[in-house]
Amino acid sequence: MNVILAVKQYVSKMIEESGPGMKVLLMDADTTVFVSMVYAKSEILQKEVYLFEKIDSGASRESMKHLKCITFLRPTKENVALLANELKAPKYGLYYIYFSNVISKQDVKILAEADDQEVVREVQEFYGDYIAVNPHLFSLNISNCCQSLRWAQPMLSRTAQGLTALLLSVKKCPMIRYQNSSEMARELADNVKRIITNNAALFEFRRTDVAPVLLILDRRDDAVTPLLNQWTYEAMVHEVLGIENSKINLSKVPGISKDLKEVLLSAETDEFYSENMYQSFGEIGTNIKNLMDEFQKQSKNHTKVESIQDMKNFIENYPQFRKMSGTVSKHVTVVSELSRLVGLYNLLNVSETEQEIACQSDHSNQLQQIKVLMENDKVRPMDLLRLVMLYALRYEAHTNNDMVGLIDLLKRKGISEDKRAMVHAVLEYGGRKARGSDLFRSGDPVNITRRILQNLKGVENVYTQHQPLLASTLDQLIKGKLKEASYPYMGANQLKDRPQDVIVFIIGGCTYAESKLVHTLNRTTHGVKIILGGTTIHNFESFLSELSTAVKGQATKYPARTGRH
CATH class of the missing domain: 3.40.50.1910 (Sec1/Munc18 (SM) protein, domain 2)
Structure with a gap:
C-alpha cells in the first residue's frame, strides 16, 4: 500500500494510453495538486506533455489541433459542464478523458451528446481523488x-x-x-x-x-497532539513555517535570496529530505554539517563550520558549493530559519512546559511554569494561548484549576477575545465529555530523562515525550x-x-x-x-481555525468569567 505510487501509476497510464505525440494536460484546481504532489513538471515534460492547462480557462486557451488532450478532472457537475462546452468546440485534436472518481451514467451521456465532432477516444475512471x-x-x-x-x-x-x-x-x-x-x-x-x-x-x-x-x-x-510544538523535521517545518502541498513560503526570512523565497520539500525528489524528515531537529543540523564536511574534503577547503550560522555564512561565501548542492543550500536555509525562530520565541522552554502538561499531572508546578512564561516577552501570544488550552484540557476537572486567572492573563497580554474564546472552545470540542478515550492515560507515569540542548546535538526526549x-x-x-x-x-x-x-x-x-x-x-x-x-494535515494555526468553525453556534457551557471549579 503506497499512495504516492498509486497516483503516480494513474498519471503514467493516462499519458501512455494516448500514445506518441505532443500532448496537453487539462486539469482542474484539485487534480493539478493531485498530480503535482507525485510528479515534478520536468518529469512529465519528458513524457511529451508540453502544456498544462486549467479546464476553467477555456476562453483564454488557443486552438492547437496538433495536440492530443489528456483531461484529468474531478467528476463534479461544474467540470462536466465545462468539459461538455469544450467538446462542442474542441481546441485540440483528440481527447482522452479521465475522471478521478466514479462518474454517473447521466454525466457520461451529457459528454457523449456534446461530442459532435467525435474527438473523444477514451473515457475512464482513475481513482486518484486525494492528495498523496x-x-x-x-x-x-x-x-x-x-x-x-x-x-x-x-x-x-x-x-x-x-x-x-x-x-x-x-x-x-x-x-x-x-x-x-x-x-x-x-x-x-x-x-x-x-x-x-x-x-x-x-x-x-x-x-x-x-x-x-x-x-x-x-x-x-x-485535541492535544495538534496543540504541541514539534521537534522532528517535517512536523517542525509545518508547525513553525507551514507546508502547503509540499511547498514552504520563506519570503519573510530576513535577507532571503530570490531563488529560495519558495522551496519544495518532497521526499520523492529530495534525497536529503527523504532520509531526514523524521529525524530530530538537532540531528538534522548534524547531518547537514556532515554533508558540508564532505564537500570541504573534496574541495580542500578548511573554513571552520561548527554552528548553523557558520553553515549559512559558508554557503553565502562559496557559491560553487551552492551550485553543486542546491538541496543542501535549501535545507541550511530552512534549518537556519527554524533555529532563529526557536531562539527568538523561546520555543525550547515553551515546548518543555507543553510536554510536561501533556504527559504528567503536576498541577501547581505546571501552573507556575505557565505564569512564568506569561512574564517572558519573548514568548509569542500564540504559544501562551496553546499552553492555556493544554492546561484547560488536562485540568478541566481539577478542584483548584485556574482557567479564569490564566484567561485573564491572556487578556492582559493583549490576546484578542476571539482567540481567548479558544480555551473554552477546545473543551467543548475535545474535553472530557466529548472524548471516548482516556486521553491522558491517568495512572501511566512517565519517566523523563532531561538533557541539555548543546550545540548541534539536538533536542532530546524531554521535548518528544508525548505520544x-x-x-x-x-x-x-x-x-x-x-x-x-x-x-x-x-x-x-x-x-x-x-x-x-x-x-x-x-x-x-x-x-x-x-x-x-x-x-x-x-x-x-x-x-x-x-x-x-x-480531512487535512494540521499545525496549531489550522487547528485553531478548525476549532473555531466546529464550535460556532454551540451554546457554550462556560460563561465569560466564573469562579474556580
Whole structure:
C-alpha cells in the first residue's frame, strides 16, 4: 500500500494510453495538486506533455489541433459542464478523458451528446481523488469539515468520495470500524459502506487471507497532539513555517535570496529530505554539517563550520558549493530559519512546559511554569494561548484549576477575545465529555530523562515525550484487542484475525506527528502495513481555525468569567 505510487501509476497510464505525440494536460484546481504532489513538471515534460492547462480557462486557451488532450478532472457537475462546452468546440485534436472518481451514467451521456465532432477516444475512471503526501500519508485538503460539531453535508459527501477513491486506488475492500463516541465517524462509516455496496463490482478485488480494516477516528478524541510544538523535521517545518502541498513560503526570512523565497520539500525528489524528515531537529543540523564536511574534503577547503550560522555564512561565501548542492543550500536555509525562530520565541522552554502538561499531572508546578512564561516577552501570544488550552484540557476537572486567572492573563497580554474564546472552545470540542478515550492515560507515569540542548546535538526526549493517542489505538488494533464496544464494525462481518492492512482516517485532520508514528510502525511491525489519512494535515494555526468553525453556534457551557471549579 503506497499512495504516492498509486497516483503516480494513474498519471503514467493516462499519458501512455494516448500514445506518441505532443500532448496537453487539462486539469482542474484539485487534480493539478493531485498530480503535482507525485510528479515534478520536468518529469512529465519528458513524457511529451508540453502544456498544462486549467479546464476553467477555456476562453483564454488557443486552438492547437496538433495536440492530443489528456483531461484529468474531478467528476463534479461544474467540470462536466465545462468539459461538455469544450467538446462542442474542441481546441485540440483528440481527447482522452479521465475522471478521478466514479462518474454517473447521466454525466457520461451529457459528454457523449456534446461530442459532435467525435474527438473523444477514451473515457475512464482513475481513482486518484486525494492528495498523496508520503507513501503512507494522504489528505483531502478539507479545512473546517465540522460545523457546530456536525458534518457540513457537502464535506461529508466529499470525504466519503475521497476515502472510497483511496480504497479503490490501493485495491482494498475493507471491513469498516469507527469510533463509537463520534456521530461524525458513524455517519462517514455509513456513507463509505453505502458507496462500496452501490459500486460492488468496482470493489471485487482478489481476496486476502485477512480482510483489510478501515478505522475511522475523530480528531475530538485527541485535541492535544495538534496543540504541541514539534521537534522532528517535517512536523517542525509545518508547525513553525507551514507546508502547503509540499511547498514552504520563506519570503519573510530576513535577507532571503530570490531563488529560495519558495522551496519544495518532497521526499520523492529530495534525497536529503527523504532520509531526514523524521529525524530530530538537532540531528538534522548534524547531518547537514556532515554533508558540508564532505564537500570541504573534496574541495580542500578548511573554513571552520561548527554552528548553523557558520553553515549559512559558508554557503553565502562559496557559491560553487551552492551550485553543486542546491538541496543542501535549501535545507541550511530552512534549518537556519527554524533555529532563529526557536531562539527568538523561546520555543525550547515553551515546548518543555507543553510536554510536561501533556504527559504528567503536576498541577501547581505546571501552573507556575505557565505564569512564568506569561512574564517572558519573548514568548509569542500564540504559544501562551496553546499552553492555556493544554492546561484547560488536562485540568478541566481539577478542584483548584485556574482557567479564569490564566484567561485573564491572556487578556492582559493583549490576546484578542476571539482567540481567548479558544480555551473554552477546545473543551467543548475535545474535553472530557466529548472524548471516548482516556486521553491522558491517568495512572501511566512517565519517566523523563532531561538533557541539555548543546550545540548541534539536538533536542532530546524531554521535548518528544508525548505520544499521540493514535499510538495506543493502533497498538490495540494490531494486537486484536481494540474493544468492539468503543470501535464497532459497520455491518455484520467481523475480523477474526489480527489485521495486516490498515487504513486509518481522522475526521477533523491528522498531524505530521501521527504520520511519523505510522512510518515507525510500518518499519518495526512485521506483517502490518498502515496508511494514515485525514480531512487535512494540521499545525496549531489550522487547528485553531478548525476549532473555531466546529464550535460556532454551540451554546457554550462556560460563561465569560466564573469562579474556580
